[in-house]
Amino acid sequence: MVRTKRDFLALNDVDQPTLVKLLEWPQELANLWAARRMPQSLTGKRIGLVVNDTGWRNTMAFDLGIQSMGGLCVHAPLRWDTREDLKDLAAYFNNWFDGIVTRAPDLAVLRVLADLSRGPVIKARTRQNHPCETLADLAFYFHRHGAINRIKVGVVSPESNILGSWIEAAAALPITVVQVYPQRWHA
Numbered sequence: 001m002v003r004t005k006r007d008f009l010a011l012n013d014v015d016q017p018t019l020v021k022l023l024e025w026p027q028e029l030a031n032l033w034a035a036r037r038m039p040q041s042l043t044g045k046r047i048g049l050v051v052n053d054t055g056w057r058n059t060m061a062f063d064l065g066i067q068s069m070g071g072l073c074v075h076a077p078l079r080w081d082t083r084e085d086l087k088d089l090a091a092y093f094n095n096w097f098d099g100i101v102t103r104a105p106d107l108a109v110l111r112v113l114a115d116l117s118r119g120p121v122i123k124a125r126t127r128q129n130h131p132c133e134t135l136a137d138l139a140f141y142f143h144r145h146g147a148i149n150r151i152k153v154g155v156v157s158p159e160s161n162i163l164g165s166w167i168e169a170a171a172a173l174p175i176t177v178v179q180v181y182p183q184r185w186h187a
Helices: 016-034 057-068 086-096 107-116 131-145 161-172
Strands: 046-051 072-075 099-103 121-125 152-156 176-180
Touching: 016 131, 016 161, 046 057, 046 086, 057 072, 057 099, 057 121, 086 107, 099 107, 107 121, 121 131, 131 161, 152 161, 161 176
Parallel strands: 046 072, 046 099, 099 121, 152 176
Antiparallel strands: none
């Protein structure tokens, strides 16, 4: 089976040229947003938004972005990690939606969901990584400096989803990530 859809589950799942293009695009979108002239590239598209946690900023940003680009965003009040079979949930979503944006605890569950889904699955966050957040940080840096080559990023944190995404970014892009985790923070 040839897959023509593009899931966004981890930064290192995306090739370097595509990631660099994704870093250039946000500034153009910011200008269009300010002018209230967002491209209507989601016109006629239905996007299911599933949030398995209490986060609200990403949820609101995705909802607003989908709608401002002409799409219909539906908040689905479910969890992927319930007793209901993921294959059954994916079948419903395949009938109702053209794509899925989700925050969920487990990346492995979302990889299975992506395999079962006809439309793209965009992961807003899991316990393992937070690719949209890190992509936004990289886009900000790229906008300010014009490039990301050879930057060194310090993450002061124990193992976390943000650190996970920075490690993914370092695997896909010419950047270095250093984790700082003082001994006194260890449990």
